[in-house]
Amino acid sequence: MTLHDLSEKDVIQIKTGENLGRIDDLLFDEHAAKLQSVILRGRGHLFGLLGYEEDLIIPWESIRNIGTDVIMVDAEPLPAQHRTKRCQ
Structure with a gap:
């Protein structure tokens, strides 16, 4: 499976059923030669004109599971009101 294959799947939080977005990047530990985490870029507000939410790592x-259409994760994302905006 490639990064492109992963990036086409929605990431779903198992406990809440929330769609967290799609994988945009990977963190790789070159010393241990293994994947550390996946990165979901923060969602833009008004096409990014009003900033972006913080990236989710x-x-x-x-x-927990990589299916044909979705990736199921057991991670607690920060609530939207506690996420800071980033500007590009």
Whole structure:
């Protein structure tokens, strides 16, 4: 499976059923030669004109199942009101 294959799947939080987004990047530990986590870029507000939510980093160990359409994770995302905006 490639990063492109992973990026086409929605990431779903198992406990709440919330769609967290899609994988945009991976963190790789070059010393241990293993994947550390996946990165979901923060969602834009008004096409990014009003900033972005903070990126969500999910440890690789939190991924419970990779299906044909979705990736199920057991990770607690920060509530939207506590996430800070980033500007690009």
